[in-house]
Amino acid sequence: MARKAKKRRYSRSSGSDVESEMRRYKKGTAKSGRGGRGGRVKSRKQAIAIGLSKARKKGKKVPKKASKRKTSKKKTAKKSSKTTSKRKSAKRSR
Numbered sequence: 001m002a003r004k005a006k007k008r009r010y011s012r013s014s015g016s017d018v019e020s021e022m023r024r025y026k027k028g029t030a031k032s033g034r035g036g037r038g039g040r041v042k043s044r045k046q047a048i049a050i051g052l053s054k055a056r057k058k059g060k061k062v063p064k065k066a067s068k069r070k071t072s073k074k075k076t077a078k079k080s081s082k083t084t085s086k087r088k089s090a091k092r093s094r
């Protein structure tokens with residue numbers, strides 16, 4: 001039998017960083033942005049993301065962020081092809 005692919009794993013210590021950030025969020029003292037200048041954290045997802053980024057900075061085992069480059073390239077390619085076709089048709093009608 002073939003082996004199953006391993007799932008993405010987080011270290012236990014990175015989980016504790018997220019846990020401490022969630023405590024700060026529930027207390028209402030969690031701040032976003034550089035040096036906490038961005039304002040209060042308003043969502044659970046945002047608090048989790050801050051905890052994970054802190055764990056990454058400490059060098060703990062956290063999976064990499066999902067890259068958005070693949071989708072953005074496809075969108076820009078489609079937009080550019082549409083705009084060029086409109087320009088060509090506009091020139092022909094004049």
